[in-house]
Amino acid sequence: MMNKLTSLIASAVMAGAVTGCAQHSAEGQNAPGNPLDFGGNLRTADPSAHVWNDGKIYVYTSHDEECQEDFWMKDWYAFSSTDLKNWETHGPLLSVDDLTWADNYAWAPDAAYKNGKYYLVFPAGTGHKDRVNPENSTKWMGIGIAESDSPTGPFKDMIGAPLWRTPYANDPSMFIDDDGQAYLYTHAKDHDYHVIKMADDMRSTEGDLTKMDMGGYEPKMEGPWVFKRGDWYYYTMPENNRVLTYYMSKSPMGPWEYKGEIMGQEHNSNNHHSIVEYKGQWFLFYHRWLDIDSACGRQRHVAAEYLYFNDDGTIQPVDRTEKGVSDFADR
Structure with missing residues (x-):
């Protein structure tokens, strides 16, 4: 018994x-669609999506090493697709080992195409952030730019230096307007909501960082993303580093009018995003903090959702879904 x-x-x-x-x-x-299946065990974040002349969509990302210490990150990757379901891995595109001026903090990148060249604009830095005693911190970050003849690299740091050393800056967003002028937006110490023009050769800046008119509303932010649709320019960002919100303007330098939320926060964790049109459909790329076969708890993983606009150009709020954009090829 x-x-x-x-x-x-x-x-x-x-x-x-x-x-x-x-x-x-x-x-x-x-999910069947989210997070995106980039293959392997790569942990990716901070997606920067672009469509180039070869008809593919490319997503440039930072790379979270497993159980990394305090976002100590070393290289950047890209992934390409024609159906947003099957992805080809490219990279590392560039590593901090390739830089003479930084050895850590390979954070959120962006990319651009101009003058027959592809550009990877990226933050990197040195030092250590002391979260217990901030006055002892030595961490510094700057914005670099690398060139390639291919959207998948290899990319080379042609100037061997950051675009500037002061102010401390990261999270670059490069927007090239219809007239070919390139604008660089960043998250920078005491210089949020600023923009600076790039020189035509894309190897230096022109003038100074210019403070934009944000209509009187300037919350804490990081990771700006700027794009154009029709006659409207959109300045989007993770407000308070968590909630995706946006402004609209008739100029890439403002003045901007605040419009509200695109996507709410999840797990009280940061988000970083990009917005792009591909084959007539708009998409929001972002990252989620998920526990997927990790010894360290939640890690960052890139996801995507469909994005829609109202008749007046405003953006419809987006919910996170398991399905994501997995049915895009069947539409």
Whole structure:
């Protein structure tokens, strides 16, 4: 009797363990479409999406190393697709080992195409951030720019230096207007909501960082992304580093009018995004903090959703979905 009871208990425990494993596996897979399946075990974040003349969509990302210390990151990747379901991996495109002026903090990149060249604009830095005693911090970050004849690199740091050293800056967003003028927006110490023009050769800046008129509303932010649709320019950002919000203007330098939320926060974690049109459809790329086969808890993973506009040009709010854009090729 005791042996039979013991056997039944053991069977129940084993069944519960199997059920628990199955649930964990299902949660780990998370979705048929989100996060995007870039293959392998790469942890990616800060997606910068672009469409080049070869008809593919490219997503440039930062690369989170497993259980990395305080966002100590070393290289950048890109992924290309024609259906947003099957992705080809390219990279690393560039590493901090290739730089003479930085050795860490390979954070959120952007990319651009001009003068027959592809450009990777990226933040990198040196030092250490002391979160307990901030006065002891030595961390510094600047914006670099690298060139290539191919959208997938290899990219080379042609100037061997950041575009500027002061102010401390990261999270670059490069926007090239219809007339070919390139504008660089960043998150910078005491210089948020600023813009600077790039020289025509894309290897230096012109003039100074210019403070834009944001209509009187300037919350804490990071990771700006600027794009144009029709006659409207859009300045989008993670407000308070969490909630994606946006402004609209008739000029890439403002004045800007605040319009509100695109996507709410999740897990009280940061977000970083980009918005692009591909084959007549607009998309929002962003990252999520998910526990997928990780020994370190939630890690960042790139996801995507469809994006829609109202008749007046304003953006419709976007919800996170499991399906994502997995059915795009079937539309």
